[in-house]
Amino acid sequence: MSGAWSGKTVTVPGGSGFLGSEVVKRLEAAGASVFVPRSRDYDLTTEDRVRAMYEDSSPDVVVHLAARVGGIGANQRSPGTFFYDNLQMGALLIEHARRRGLEKFVCVGTVCSYPKFAAVPFREDDLWSGYPEETNAPYGIAKKALLVQLQAYRQEFGMRGIYLIPVNLYGPRDNFDLESSHVIPALIRKCVEAAERGDDVIEVWGSGEPTREFLYVEDAADGIVAAAERYEDGEPVNLGTGREISIRDLAGLIAERTGFRGTFSWNAERPDGQPRRALDVSRARDGFGWTAKVPFEEGLEATIS
Numbered sequence: 030m031s032g033a034w035s036g037k038t039v040t041v042p043g044g045s046g047f048l049g050s051e052v053v054k055r056l057e058a059a060g061a062s063v064f065v066p067r068s069r070d071y072d073l074t075t076e077d078r079v080r081a082m083y084e085d086s087s088p089d090v091v092v093h094l095a096a097r098v099g100g101i102g103a104n105q106r107s108p109g110t111f112f113y114d115n116l117q118m119g120a121l122l123i124e125h126a127r128r129r130g131l132e133k134f135v136c137v138g139t140v141c142s143y144p145k146f147a148a149v150p151f152r153e154d155d156l157w158s159g160y161p162e163e164t165n166a167p168y169g170i171a172k173k174a175l176l177v178q179l180q181a182y183r184q185e186f187g188m189r190g191i192y193l194i195p196v197n198l199y200g201p202r203d204n205f206d207l208e209s210s211h212v213i214p215a216l217i218r219k220c221v222e223a224a225e226r227g228d229d230v231i232e233v234w235g236s237g238e239p240t241r242e243f244l245y246v247e248d249a250a251d252g253i254v255a256a257a258e259r260y261e262d263g264e265p266v267n268l269g270t271g272r273e274i275s276i277r278d279l280a281g282l283i284a285e286r287t288g289f290r291g292t293f294s295w296n297a298e299r300p301d302g303q304p305r306r307a308l309d310v311s312r313a314r315d316g317f318g319w320t321a322k323v324p325f326e327e328g329l330e331a332t333i334s
Contacts, residue, residue, distance in 0.1 A: 033258045035060035037132075040086045042066055042073055042122065043094030047203055048137075048195075051250035052092060059254070064088065068095075074114050079121040083129055092135040092257060093122055096172070099209040101234065101302050104165040112167035119175040127188050134190040135257045136179060138265065140197065140306060141169035149273070150309040153194070153265045162303040176265055183263045191260050193253060196269035196308050200246030200332050213243065216280055217333055220289040229291040234299035237277030242269050242307040245328035248321040252313060259317035269308035270321040282326070286333050 039056050043049040044065035053063050064086035071078045073095055097114040104111055119136065126134045143151050144159030156176075161169040179190035199213040207215055219231050252268040260266060274282075280293050313319045 032060065036062075037089045038062045038064065038087060039090045039092060040064045040066065040082065040088035041092045041094060042071075042082075042118075043096065044092075046094065047200070048198060048246055048249055048253075049094045050202070051246055052094065052253055055250055055254045056092075073122065074117040076121055076125075079125050083125050089132045090135065090257065091122065091126055091131060091133075092137070092253065093119060094137050094253075096137075096139075098139075098168070100211050100215065101164050101300055103209045104168055105300075108167040111165075112171045115168060116171035116174055119172070120178060123175065123178050123182065123190065126190075127182050127186055132189065133257065134179065134188065135253065136175050136190060136192045137253060138172045138176060138192055138194045139169055140194055140267075140269075140308070141165045141303075142173035142176075142194065143169070143303075143306075145303055149305045150271060150307045151267065152309045153267055153312055156265065164300050164302055180263050189261065191256060191262070192265040193256055194265055194267050194308075195249050195252070196242045196244050196267070196306065198246050198249050199243050200328060201334075203246075203332065212241065212276060212279070213283070213329075213332065216283045217287060220283050220287040221333075223291060224287055224289045230294050231289070231291060232294045232296055233276075233280060234296055235276065235301040236297045237280065237293070237295045238275060239301045239303065240273045240275050240305045240307065241279070242271070242273050243325060243328075244269050244321060245323040245325075245331075248323050252319045252321070255317050255319045256313070262316065264312070266312050266316060267308040267310050268313055268319075268321075269310050270325070271308060271310050272325060273305070273307035274325070282329060283333070286329060 044053045145162040176192045182188040203214040204210045205214045
């Protein structure tokens with residue numbers, strides 16, 4: 030990593046979270062002074078607290094990682110909350126960054142913004158080719174609106190904003206709460222607890238047929254910092270590995286590594302979510318020289334341990 034961060038102040042909303050803590054660690058190691066606004070002190074859906082955050086931190090750069098997130102169940106229960114909070118938070122942060130004339134704004138979006146039936150692998154140019162998968166469309170559309178805002182502000186005001194789209198993340202310190210977690214931590218917890226109890230069967234939502242791509246959290250943090258340092262274009266950029274795996278095969282890998290010897294009961298009455306999900310990652314490689322490094326099985330072992 031170059032000396033580009035030495036003497037810079039970087040504000041990282043969401044910097045105490047699963048991904049954010051890894052990004053903060055890298056920025057600090059590179060010489061940046063990092064300010065992480067805590068949600069108890071700064072409700073970033075309200076304009077006065079966003080203004081206060083900027084006044085208290087006086088950043089050169091913002092890396093916006095804060096989001097209201099959850100699995101399919103959480104998105105189905107609270108679609109309005111997911112839409113409003115993510116849109117409001119991002120829009121206010123970008124607008125006040127513009128007013129203050131920040132050097133750069135880095136916005137981390139979501140793979141949920143892609144159309145439900147986008148051609149695989151997903152290319153950034155396909156973001157607008159259809160409607161997102163229904164169960165998380167409010168979240169995905171709210172996040173995608175921030176790309177529009179950044180591009181509009183670049184055109185009108187010359188604002189330097191970039192937009193990154195990481196695929197599903199996993200790794201140590203993920204959210205293992207079954208009510209709100211994503212598929213890897215949910216399956217790990219279910220398998221570990223079933224193995225401890227000696228259960229023979231685990232119920233899993235959906236058919237097991239959908240595919241997903243997963244990015245180790247440390248790789249994602251490396252990609253975000255590399256883009257913040259070296260990427261200047263207004264076009265969005267995927268962050269991923271390009272490797273696709275079915276949920277059924279994923280469950281088998283996790284069962285092997287957690288000692289669960291039973292079977293999975295696939296509840297096809299529950300939603301599958303998007304049918305397939307895998308990214309074209311050439312723009313990140315060509316645009317700022319980043320590729321993921323951690324093999325999936327190795328990352329899975331680290332997450333389980």
